[in-house]
Amino acid sequence: MNRWITLLALVAGAAEAAPAPPPSPPWIAIVGATVHTGTGEVIEGGVVVIQNGKIVKVGKGLTPPPGAEVIAAQGAVVTPGLTDPLTSLGLIEVELESTSRDDEQGGGDRIRAGFRAADGYNPASSVIAVTRAEGVTSAGVVPTGGLFSGQSAWADLDGATAAEALAEAPLALHIRLGAHAVEGQGGGGHGTAILRVREAFDDARVFARRRADWERNQTRAFAASRLDLEALNLALDRTIVTVFHVSRAADILTALAVAREFKLRAVIAGGAEAWKVASQLASAKVPVILFPLVNGPQSFDSLGARDDNAALLHAAGVAVAISTNETHNARKLRQEAGNAVRAGLPYAAALAAITRVPAEAYGLGARYGTLAPGRVANVVVWSGDPLEIGSYARAVIIRGRKVSTRSRQSALFERYRKAPTGAATGR
Amino acid sequence: MRTDRLVLVAGLLAACSGTGPVPSINGPKAALPVPLSAAPWEARLSVAEGYEAPAAASKVVIRGATLLLATGKTIARGTIVLDRGKIIAVGEGDLPAPDGAQVIDGSGKFVTPGIIDTHSHLGVYPMIGAAAHLDGNEMTEPVTAHVQTVDAFWPQDPGIERAVAGGVTAIQVLPGSGNLVGGRATTLKLRRGLSPREMHFAGAPDGLKMACGENPKRVYGRDKRSPMTRMGNLALQRAAFLKAQKLRRDWARWRDAETHRQAASGRKRALFEAKQGERTRRQAWCDEHHDAGPCGKWRAEWTLPLEEPDPSEPIAPPDRDPGTETLVAAMEGRVLVHVHCYRADDMLAMVALADEVGFKVRSFHHALEAYKIRGELARRGIAASTWADWWGFKLEAWDGIQENAALIHEAGMRAIIHSDSDEGIQRLNQEAGKALASGRRGGIALTEEDAIRWITANPAWALGVDGRTGSLEVGKDADVVLWNKSPFSVYAAAEKVWIDGALTYSRGGPRWSDFEAGGEK
Numbered sequence: 001m002n003r004w005i006t007l008l009a010l011v012a013g014a015a016e017a018a019p020a021p022p023p024s025p026p027w028i029a030i031v032g033a034t035v036h037t038g039t040g041e042v043i044e045g046g047v048v049v050i051q052n053g054k055i056v057k058v059g060k061g062l063t064p065p066p067g068a069e070v071i072a073a074q075g076a077v078v079t080p081g082l083t084d085p086l087t088s089l090g091l092i093e094v095e096l097e098s099t100s101r102d103d104e105q106g107g108g109d110r111i112r113a114g115f116r117a118a119d120g121y122n123p124a125s126s127v128i129a130v131t132r133a134e135g136v137t138s139a140g141v142v143p144t145g146g147l148f149s150g151q152s153a154w155a156d157l158d159g160a161t162a163a164e165a166l167a168e169a170p171l172a173l174h175i176r177l178g179a180h181a182v183e184g185q186g187g188g189g190h191g192t193a194i195l196r197v198r199e200a201f202d203d204a205r206v207f208a209r210r211r212a213d214w215e216r217n218q219t220r221a222f223a224a225s226r227l228d229l230e231a232l233n234l235a236l237d238r239t240i241v242t243v244f245h246v247s248r249a250a251d252i253l254t255a256l257a258v259a260r261e262f263k264l265r266a267v268i269a270g271g272a273e274a275w276k277v278a279s280q281l282a283s284a285k286v287p288v289i290l291f292p293l294v295n296g297p298q299s300f301d302s303l304g305a306r307d308d309n310a311a312l313l314h315a316a317g318v319a320v321a322i323s324t325n326e327t328h329n330a331r332k333l334r335q336e337a338g339n340a341v342r343a344g345l346p347y348a349a350a351l352a353a354i355t356r357v358p359a360e361a362y363g364l365g366a367r368y369g370t371l372a373p374g375r376v377a378n379v380v381v382w383s384g385d386p387l388e389i390g391s392y393a394r395a396v397i398i399r400g401r402k403v404s405t406r407s408r409q410s411a412l413f414e415r416y417r418k419a420p421t422g423a424a425t426g427r
Numbered sequence: 428m429r430t431d432r433l434v435l436v437a438g439l440l441a442a443c444s445g446t447g448p449v450p451s452i453n454g455p456k457a458a459l460p461v462p463l464s465a466a467p468w469e470a471r472l473s474v475a476e477g478y479e480a481p482a483a484a485s486k487v488v489i490r491g492a493t494l495l496l497a498t499g500k501t502i503a504r505g506t507i508v509l510d511r512g513k514i515i516a517v518g519e520g521d522l523p524a525p526d527g528a529q530v531i532d533g534s535g536k537f538v539t540p541g542i543i544d545t546h547s548h549l550g551v552y553p554m555i556g557a558a559a560h561l562d563g564n565e566m567t568e569p570v571t572a573h574v575q576t577v578d579a580f581w582p583q584d585p586g587i588e589r590a591v592a593g594g595v596t597a598i599q600v601l602p603g604s605g606n607l608v609g610g611r612a613t614t615l616k617l618r619r620g621l622s623p624r625e626m627h628f629a630g631a632p633d634g635l636k637m638a639c640g641e642n643p644k645r646v647y648g649r650d651k652r653s654p655m656t657r658m659g660n661l662a663l664q665r666a667a668f669l670k671a672q673k674l675r676r677d678w679a680r681w682r683d684a685e686t687h688r689q690a691a692s693g694r695k696r697a698l699f700e701a702k703q704g705e706r707t708r709r710q711a712w713c714d715e716h717h718d719a720g721p722c723g724k725w726r727a728e729w730t731l732p733l734e735e736p737d738p739s740e741p742i743a744p745p746d747r748d749p750g751t752e753t754l755v756a757a758m759e760g761r762v763l764v765h766v767h768c769y770r771a772d773d774m775l776a777m778v779a780l781a782d783e784v785g786f787k788v789r790s791f792h793h794a795l796e797a798y799k800i801r802g803e804l805a806r807r808g809i810a811a812s813t814w815a816d817w818w819g820f821k822l823e824a825w826d827g828i829q830e831n832a833a834l835i836h837e838a839g840m841r842a843i844i845h846s847d848s849d850e851g852i853q854r855l856n857q858e859a860g861k862a863l864a865s866g867r868r869g870g871i872a873l874t875e876e877d878a879i880r881w882i883t884a885n886p887a888w889a890l891g892v893d894g895r896t897g898s899l900e901v902g903k904d905a906d907v908v909l910w911n912k913s914p915f916s917v918y919a920a921a922e923k924v925w926i927d928g929a930l931t932y933s934r935g936g937p938r939w940s941d942f943e944a945g946g947e948k
Contacts, residue, residue, distance in 0.1 A: 096641070096821035127819060293850050296585050297555050303946060328819035335857065338917030389860040389917050392868055409818070413828045413869060416798050 027051050028397065029064030030381055033073035038080040038355040038370035040348040048078055050377040053400035058371045069402075071395055073381050079351060080371050081137025081378030081398065082386075084330040085289050085358035086269055086323040089128060089139045090121040090155060090165070095327070104145035111200055113235075114227030115150030117143045118169035121162040123155075127328055129407035132157040134331035135386065135393035137378035138368060140323075140358065141166075142174055142243075147196055148224075149174040151231055151240070154364060156378065158398040167376070171362055172267070173235040176245040177255060178301050194254050199223045201262045204232035241265040241363055243289075247301040249273035256284050267361050269323070270294075272302035275309045278316035287319035287361040292340040310353065311344030320349060321357040338387035350387060376400075466678045467747060468756035484512040484928030488524040489909060492533025497540050497883040497898040499876050507538055509905040512928035517899050531923075537913055539879055540898050541596025541906030541926065542855050543886035545765065545812045546792050546845035549587055550580035550600055550623065554849040555942065564603035565610065566646050569654055570667045572635065573750030575611035576600040580623035585940040586849035591617045591932045593853035594908040594921040597628055599890050601636045601792075604767040605646040607654065607664050609636035611753055612765065614890050616906070618926050619939050632891045634789075635757045637664065639768035639777055640823045657773070661780055668784035671754035677745040678755075685742045695736040703733055754786075763789040763891050765812075769823035771796040778807065790889040792845060794835075795827035801838035810841035810889045814851070815861035832881060833866020833873055841885040855882045860915035875915060904928075 028050040035046030037058060047062040048055065064070050093100035102120025105112040121141055131139070137157055143150035151170035159165030177193050203222040207229040213219045222229060235242045242264040244255035252268055256277075259266035268274060268288045274281060281288060295307035310320050322340060324332050337350040345353070359369030367376050377400035384391040396403050487509040494502040494517065506522035508515050516522050524530050551563035562579035565571045580600055590598070597616050600623070602609030612634035613623060620626040639660065648655035654663055706729060713722035756762040764781075768774045768791045781788050790810035791797060795818060797804055797811040804811065813835075818827030836842040844859045846852035863878035887897025896904045905928035912919045924932040938946070 094819060094822050094825055096645075126825075293854075295853075296589055296849070297943065299556050303943075329816060332816065335861070335917060339854070339857075342918045342920060387917060389857055389915060390864045390867075392864065409828045412826055413830050416834070417830075417869065419799075 026401075027065055027068035028071060028377075028400065028402070029062075029068040030071045030073050030078055030379065030395075031064060033076045033078040033381060035078045035371060036080075036348075036351055037372065038352055039372075040352065046078065048371060048379060050379065050397065050400045053377055055371055055373055055375045055377045055379070057373060071381060073394075076394060077382040077384060077386055077391075078371070079135075079380055079382065079386055080355040080369055080375075081380050081396070082135050082333050082354045083138040083140070083358040083369065084131075084136055084323050084333045084354070085140040085321055085361065086142050086325050087139045087330045088142060088144060088327040089131060089157070089330060090123060090125050090141055090162075091117060091143075092327050093122070093125055093127065104143055105150060106145070109225075110147040111196065111224045111228050112143070112146040112150045113148040113173060113200070113229075113231035114225065115143050115146075116153070116170060117141045117150060118153040118162060118166050121153060121155065121166060123159050123162055123165045126408040127330075128157050129404070130328075130409050131331050132396055132398065132403055133393065133405035133407055133410070134334070135380040135382065135396055136330055136333055137380065137396060137398045138167075138358075139330060140171065140362065142172075145176075147176060147193055148200065148228065148232075149176055149245075151234070152243070154362060154368075156376070156398050158401065158403050167367070168362070168364060170231070170234060170240050172241045172243045173231060174243045174245060174269075175255075177251045178246055178248065179299065190248070190251055190254075194258065196223070197258060198261075200228070201232060201236065201258070204229045204236055205262075208233045208236070235264055236262060238263070238265050241267050241361070243267045243269050245269045247272040247299070247305075249276040249304065251301070252277050253280060256280060256286060259284070259286070265363070270325070271313075272298075272305040272309065274318070275306065275312040276304055278313050278318055281313065282317040285319075287321060287357060288313055289321040289323050289358070289361060291325050292322055292336045292343065292345075295343075307339070307343040308345075310340040310350075311346075314345055314349045319357050319360065320345070320353050321361050322350070322353040323358075334386050334391075335389065338389070341387060347387070466675075466682075466752075466755070467749075468752045468759065468761060484510070484905065485925070485930055486510045486525055486528040487531065487905075487925065487928070487930075488522070488528045489531045489533040489536075489538055489907075490521050492536045492538045492909070493913075494899055495537060495539045495875065495879045495914070496900070497876075497879050498900060499880075501876055507899060507907065509907060509925060509928045512905050514899060514901055514903050514905050514907070517901060531909065533909060535912075536922070537910040537919075538899065539594065539856075539908050539910065539914055540883040540903075541896065541908055541924065542594045542882045543890065543892075543897060544590070544595055544598045544846050544852050544855060544882075545790065545843055545886045545889050546847045547590075547598040547600055547852060548603065548847070549590060549598060549849060549852070550582065550584045551576050552603070552849075553581055553584035554586035554589070555584075563601075564605040566603075566605040569606050569643055569647055569652075569663055570608045571602075571606050571610050571750065572608045572667065572753045573610065573748075574602065575613065575633070576602055577611070577613040577623050577627070580613070580615070582620050582622060582626065583941045584849075585938075585942050586852070587617055588619075588932070588939045589849070590852040591924050591926075592921060592934075594856060594910070594914070594924060595852055596906040596908070596924065596926045596931075597887075597890070597892070597896060598852070599634055599765070601634065601765065604636070604638035604642045607638060607643045607660055608667055608750075608754070609638060611762065612636050614892065616926050618929065618931060628890075628892060628895075630892070630895065633753075633756075633762045634890070635753060635762045635764045637764060637766045637777075639766060639773040640770060641821055642767070657776070661776055664780060665784060667751075668754055668758070668780075668786065671751050671758060672784065674745060674748060674751045675755045675758065681742060681744050685744070688739055688742055692736075692739045696738070699733060699736050706733065758784075758786045760787065763889070765790050765792055765889070767792045769793050769795045769821075770826075771799040773823070775800060775803070778803075778809070789891075790841075790843065793824075793847070795824050795831060797840070798828065798831045798834040799826075801835045801840055804835070805839040810843055810885060811835050812843040812845035812886070812889065814847075815844060815858040815865065829862070829865035830869040830871065832862040833869060833871040836866070836873065836877060836881070837871050841888055842881050843885045843889055844881045845886070856910075856914035856919060857917055858882075860917075863915060875913075878915065 030048040035043040049057040088103040091103040105115035142152040153169035271288045297303045356369035379397040381395040494505040601612040614628040614631035615626040794811040832842040884897040887893040909923040
C-alpha cells in the first residue's frame with residue numbers, strides 16, 4: 001500500500017515538473033534526390049525544405065535557405081514517411097507476455113467501442129525505434145479483439161509522451177466482422193455479428209437523441225454501455241471513420257450496406273476478397289487497407305484471396321492502402337508494397353498505398369502522406385528504391401527533426417559485433 | 428571370434444573321430460551363427476523409403492542466364508542442361524543442347540538451385556487454418572518421438588504450390604514445437620502427389636524435432652504438468668535419452684546373448700551331426716571291410732543311439748518402442764536432430780545435454796541469439812536456421828537482430844534462412860536478400876554467392892541431402908529455378924521450377940490443390 005502511495009506521489013510530482021518545451025526544429029534542406037511526393041509526381045534533382053516541423057517547399061532547383069542543415073541526397077530517393085495504418089505499435093511490447101500488452105480491452109463483452117488505444121500507448125516501446133529506423137514514420141495504433149474493438153490513434157513514431165506522439169486520437173472506430181467476431185459469446189457467425197453491429201448503432205442513435213431521458217433512466221435498456229454509445233456516436237456523426245475489418249466478399253458488401261444505412265465514413269481493412277466487389281467499393285468511394293501477402297485461402301472467409309488483389313482494386317478505381325497488419329514487423333511495410341508491385345500494382349500506387357492513401361483513408365490527407373508545403377514534415381531519404389530489398393533509410397525525419405535510428409536491437413548488434421568469436425563456454 | 432569358435436568345433440570333432448586305418452573324412456559343416464537382424468533403428472532408415480514416384484523428367488537447356496551456382500561461384504552468361512532428372516552440364520557461354528531438348532533463352536534472367544526450407548509445417552499446419560487440419564503438434568505428452576509428420580501430411584495443402592511458385596523444391600516437414608521431442612520430420616520434394624510417400628526425398632534421412640524454452644513449458648505448465656520450467660524441459664529430455672541409452676544397451680545385450688545362444692546351439696548340433704556322419708561313414712566302411720579292425724568295438728558303441736540335441740529357445744528381443752528407437756537413431760546419426768531454440772543459454776544447455784547423453788545437434792532452428800554464441804556453434808559444426816527479421820513475438824525472441832544470419836555466416840557457421848510459415852516460404856529469396864542487406868549495412872562483407880547458399884546449399888547440408896541437391900553442379904538432381912530477375916529483388920518472380928527435371932511450376936499455370944478446385948478465376 002505504501003508503495004502505491006509513494007508511486008502516486010512520484011507520478012504527481014513528475015506531472016507538476018513539466019518538461020521544458022523542445023527546442024524548435026531546425027531548418028533542413030534535402031538536396032539533389034529523386035523526390036516522390038506521394039501524389040505520383042516524381043522530381044529529379046529535387047529539393048525539400050523543412051522548417052518548424054512542416055514542409056515548406058518542394059521543387060526542382062530550389063536554393064536551400066541560409067542556415068539550413070543540408071542533407072546531400074544526390075542519387076538518393078526521398079519519399080513521404082511511410083505509414084502503416086494497422087499496427088499495435090506502442091501497445092504490444094512482447095506478444096506472448098500479457099503484462100506487456102495494451103491492445104485490447106479484454107473481458108467477455110464484445111462491444112468495446114469505448115476502448116481507446118491512446119490510453120495505453122507507450123512511446124518508449126522498443127518496437128517504435130526499430131520500426132522508424134526502417135522509414136516508417138507514422139502508424140495507426142489499433143485496438144484488437146471483440147466485435148467493436150475500440151478507437152485507434154495516429155502516432156508519429158517520435159515523442160517522449162503519448163500526448164506528444166499521438167497526432168490524432170481518436171482516429172477511427174474499429175469493427176471486426178467475420179466468422180470469429182462473436183466467438184466466445186456462445187458462438188454465432190457472420191449473421192450474429194452484423195445483428196449486434198446494427199443493434200449497437202441503432203441504440204447509439206437513440207442514446208444521442210434522448211441523452212437526457214437516459215440520464216433519468218427513462219429509456220429502454222441499450223445493448224452497449226454509455227462509453228461505448230458515446231464512442232459509436234463519434235462514428236455516427238462522422239467525426240471519425242469506421243474501419244470494418246473484414247475479409248469475405250459477402251461481408252464487405254454487408255459492411256458497405258451498414259455504412260450506407262448509418263451514414264458512416266467507411267474503410268475496409270483486410271479485404272482478402274475485395275477484388276470480387278471492386279466496382280461496388282469504387283462507386284461507394286470506400287478505401288481498402290489490404291495485406292498484400294495474404295494470397296491464399298487462410299480461412300473460409302478468404303477462399304478467394306489472391307496476390308493481385310491490390311492491382312485489381314486499383315485498376316477498378318478503389319483507393320488502396322497497404323498494411324503489414326503486424327507490430328514487430330511493421331518495418332516490412334515497404335517489402336509488402338514491393339510485392340504488390342510484383343503482382344501488378346503500378347509503382348506509384350504502391351508508394352501511395354504506404355504514404356498518401358493511409359492518411360487520406362483516416363481523413364488526415366491535409367496533414368500527412370504527401371510532400372507538399374504545409375504538410376507535417378515526415379520525410380525519409382532512401383539509399384535507393386524504397387520498395388527494393390537492398391535499400392535502406394539513410395535519414396528519417398519526423399515532424400521536421402532527424403530522428404535517431406538507434407534501437408535496442410542496434411545496441412545488441414554493436415555489443416556482439418565486437419565479440420567476433422561469440423561467447424565462449426569455457427572450453 | 429567367430430573363426431575361433433569354428434576352430435574349436437573342428438578340434439572337438441577331430442578328437443572324437445577315431446584314428447588308424449579309418450579314412451579321413453570330410454570335416455563336418457559347422458553351423459554358422461545366423462546373422463542377427465539389424466536393430467530396428469538400423470533397418471528403418473526412413474519411414475517413407477521406397478514409395479518415390481518421380482514425374483517425367485524433361486530435357487531442358489537454359490542459355491544466356493546468370494547462373495547462381497551456390498558453390499560460391501556465379502556464371503554471368505552460362506548454360507545449364509537438365510536431362511533424365513539430373514543436371515548434366517553447367518558452364519560458361521553456350522553449351523551444346525542434347526537432341527530433343529527444349530532450349531530456353533535465359534538472357535537477362537537468373538537460374539538458381541531449387542530453394543530448400545528446413546522448417547516447414549506445410550501439410551501438417553496447412554495454409555487453410557481449419558481446426559480439422561491441425562495435425563502438427565501431438566501435445567498429449569511432452570515427449571512424442573514416436574509420431575511422424577509423414578503420417579499426417581496433407582498433400583492438398585494450397586500452400587504447397589504457392590511455395591513452389593516461390594522457387595521452393597524441397598522442404599523438411601516438422602512437427603510443431605509444443606513438445607520437447609515432437610517426433611520425426613520427413614523431407615519431401617514438392618512434386619505433386621496424392622501422398623507424402625509419393626513426394627518423399629528418396630535417401631533423405633528423417634529429422635528429429637526437439638524444442639527448447641517457452642513453448643513446451645507453456646503448453647504443459649499451464650495445466651500444472653511437467654514441464655513447467657526450463658528445468659523441467661531439460662530433465663524430461665535427459666530422461667528420454669537415458670531411456671534410449673538403456674534401449675540401446677538392452678539391444679546390444681540381447682544381440683550378444685542371442686548370438687551366443689545360437690552359436691552354442693549350433694555347436695551342439697554340429698557335434699551331433701558330425702558324430703552321426705562319422706557313424707554312417709564307419710558303418711559303410713565296416714560293411715565294406717567285413718567288420719575288420721575296430722568295427723567290433725564300434726558296433727558295440729552303435730547299439731546306443733546318438734542323442735539329438737534339442738534346439739535352445741531363442742531369447743526374446745527387447746520390446747519394440749518406436750519413439751525410443753527414433754532417439755537411438757538420433758544418437759547414431761541416422762536421424763538428424765533439429766532443435767527449436769531461441770536463446771543463447773537455451774542452445775548451450777541443449778548442447779551440454781547432447782554431450783551428456785550422446786547425440787549431436789545438426790542444426791538449431793530460429794536460433795535468434797545464435798549470434799551471441801557463434802564461435803561455439805561454429806566450432807561444433809552446428810548449423811542455424813533463422814529468419815531475416817522475425818523478433819519480439821515472445822520474450823525469448825526479444826533479442827533477435829537482423830544481422831544474425833550475417834554474423835553467424837561470418838563466424839563460419841552454415842547460415843540458413845527458413846520460413847516456419849506458409850507466407851514466408853513463398854519469398855525465401857526475398858528473406859535471404861533482406862538478411863544480406865542487413866549484414867552489409869552492418870559492415871559485414873557478404874556476397875550474393877553467400878546469400879544464395881543460405882537458402883540452397885546450407886539447408887541441403889542440414890537435411891543431409893547436400894550430395895543430391897542444393898547447388899547447380901553436374902550430377903546433382905535437376906531441382907532448378909528460372910527467375911525473371913535477380914532473386915534478391917522484391918520484384919523477382921520464379922518463371923519456371925523443375926523438380927528432378929520435371930517442370931513442376933510455370934508462372935500463370937493452373938492451380939493443383941483439390942481444395943481450390945472450382946475456384947479458378
